[in-house]
Amino acid sequence: MKNIPVKRVDLIFEKIVCKEIFKKIISMDPERIIQSVIDSGLKGRGGAGFPTGLKWQFAANEKGDEKYIVCNADEGEPGTFKDRQILDEVPEKVFCGMAIASKAIGAKYGFIYLRGEYYFLVSKLEKKMDEFHLLMKEMGHDFRILLRLGSGAYICGEESALFESIEGKRGEPRNKPPYPTASGLFNKPTCINNVETLVYTVMILKYGASHFMHLGTKDSRGSKVFSVSGDTPKAGIYELELGMSVDEFVEEFGDGDTKAVQVGGAAGFCVPRKRFADTVIGFEGVPTGGSMKLFNSSRSMYNVMHNYLDFFAEESCGQCTPCRVGCQQLLKGIEAVKKGERSSKYLDELVKLATTMKLASKCGLGQSVGNAFSSIVENFKEEIIY
């Protein structure tokens, strides 16, 4: 299989006149809008990768006229900083994406749930929202966006915890089913999309589904904004076509001494050097919400993992047993092995525990702690033990 080399794309940050696009869209049938998004093959850019068009379809099929669009701007995955840039540079495109979604599913209200630490964006967003609301009025489209701020909890990026938070409750994930498209915010059908996903829907409707579909691979259509950080001379935000291998990525961004890349943040996977060539960045390989962290040989992978586990032990909502206690056990467990209080065999017990956390946790947070843990233990066992 031939991988796609690192290729820059300029869709997300391309300056466009939203009014013109919206003029085109307002006359379209909801079905046609949804079909375009389905045809494009766009998958959610927050990390989980649910097909966006399908999500819209589900929400559109729900009865009732009280539905919501929610923009998930609670960007909290360690090593991700792209949504902040998008909201700073092209907020009107995010609003436009929400308006398109509202047209597609029949919603009158949208919420932006903004990460609490991005408070500095608020005044700018509010100003742009006022302009946007005037545009909506002019276009005769009944849609209003409300801004809500988080308070710093990572878990509130989980969709159902995010709803709870907007509703004024403690941000704890709900049981699923029901899924948000059936019963989401205020228990109404809700379509929740990541900031980047919403902007892509605008570009898909501007240039057509096929333009997007021709980028990327069969499983990972289009392009994606990456937040590159760690041991790299080129830290920053890059929009790249999907489908490249980690090898190609490292070639472009590495410092010549890269030993591992953490793809997808703390909840993602660690790819060691020996796997660079045969690992594709995308849904067929390692998916990512954008975080790409490079580590060179000066880094201790024990420290890297300790850092991630510390983060999870702190940021688990604490509701379900596997996640709350499991995170603490993994953290204390590697400490005990490092100090020699437990034998290296104990790591095998911890890997089994990580599997249970993946299988039995209530939400995506607990389910993904095992990703980083297992992939680091598997590939850097000696660094953990000695």
Next chain:
Amino acid sequence: MIKLSINGLLVEVPEETTILEAAKKLNFRIPTLCNHDDLCVAGNCRVCVVEQLGGKALFAACGTPVAEGMQILTNSLKVRTARKHVIELLLSEHNADCTKCYKNGQCELQNLANEFSVGDHIFLDLLAHKEYTIDRFSPSIQKDDSKCIRCQRCVRTCQELQGVNALSVAYKGMHQKISTFFDHSMAEVICTNCGQCINRCPTGALVERTYLDEVWDAILDPDKHVIVQTAPAVRVGLGEDLGLSPGERVTGKMVAALKRLGFNSVLDTDFTADLTIVEEGNELLSRLKKAIVDKDENTALPMTTSCSPGWVKFIEHTFPEFLPNVSTCKSPQQMFGALAKTYYARAKDIDPKKIVTVSIMPCTAKKYEADRPEMRSSGYKDVDYVLTTRELARMVRQAGIDFSQMKEDHFDRLMGASSGAGVIFGATGGVMEAALRTAYEIVTGREVPFTDLNIMPVRGFDGIKQASVKIENCLDEWKFLEGVELKCAVAHGLSNARELMRAVKNGDLNVHFIEIMACPGGCLGGGGQPIPTNQKIREERAAAIYEEDMSMPIRKSHENPEILQLYEEFLGEPLGHKSHELLHTHYKERERY
């Protein structure tokens, strides 16, 4: 209907059924911890996870509805490993020093650990690094965070069932805990001491404050005369903790056991329940007279009952503007205490200093009530110690009494006789029914117009019940009530109480008399009753209470001969001087958090 298979067996269940319920239909018990019949689904302990054939993640059986064609495995390798891990994880942050635990032998986590024979703990002891305190400040409830498994049953109980919100989840991740307003002690917050959280706590994190040792010391002290009183609901619950089935009436056995335990006088709270009815019935009539005849605008109506100390504390915190509406009658427990150290002491020629009064209650709030400064009108602490039904069962076991073999015995005389009206105090609507039986007869000279005196509209488990009785052909003295439709409302469980009081406040509900019991089902579902509790158990206890009522030769409080004797020899008349001194009190406003 949905068809699915569980462990290879086909089953057909209605839509919305959970996997847990569907499995039950096939006689597969899936272990649970956070799940409780009385509460909404939480799905957070994850001990009930099951596998869907071909699926990736496991499902929580308690929170996942069935779907057509599901193939569920409840005991696969994946499930067993995950389940064992979950139990191990819970134990790793749990103070598992079981022999020192009050709930030893009655702990759901311990049972599961036993079932899955968790011997050597795989994981590290997390508790060693954590700070925790045991909150012993409340006279009713003891909270020990080191035993908490964060199932949030208590939180859901306090918030949904009771609408009190004293307990909530605080902090996140490894610091997450169940806490109160700013981590204050349970004694300093809006907690009503109802103890419903205790009834649902799967471990020993929430238990009653126990006074067993104090009571044993008193019994075994030859200088003390220990009087015990037993509340109506105890006799329909006690058996459950001593090997009998829910709904068995054990009044006679209980009396026999109490005598064997060494109590000097075994008396009945039902007696003072009857007294409460006579006082409270007269209070209602006097309020109605003030309002209708004297046109006194300061007369607070509707009048609400005051027997439930959980309710009294709730209204003090939540609806202080309605405090004048609360009947000034003390609860039967406190009327008993006040009379035991005055009337009973005098009649039996015992120095009240030497009397220790113990009450057996289905309730934890009664422990708090007995400690209230208002409750010392005999010149002593009126009720010295309050034990729950569960504590009494423990005493019986400690004394090695074979409860099921007890020959039935009778309460001692003077404050031991009661009517059926006193008995039904234990069920929601019972106080209302007992009051109506008496008040209607005072006013009209005739019995209430219901078959066998059973006022069915106030019975049953609807959250809020309403009833009315038209008063016709009154006696001369009560002519002002001629033609009046006496309206009443009944609520049980504090969420329902809040809803009812809001309706009164907004003017949506216009009644004369309101009965409120803090606990679901009334006292029979009290926070001191045997564990477990659920709707079915409460219904069986209620049925037993009404059976007991029907079995009594006297069914109306004002016909209790010992009550008549009490007024003749001691109190004089209802609402008289002596009554006011000993049997009535007032409550105070409290902060709202």
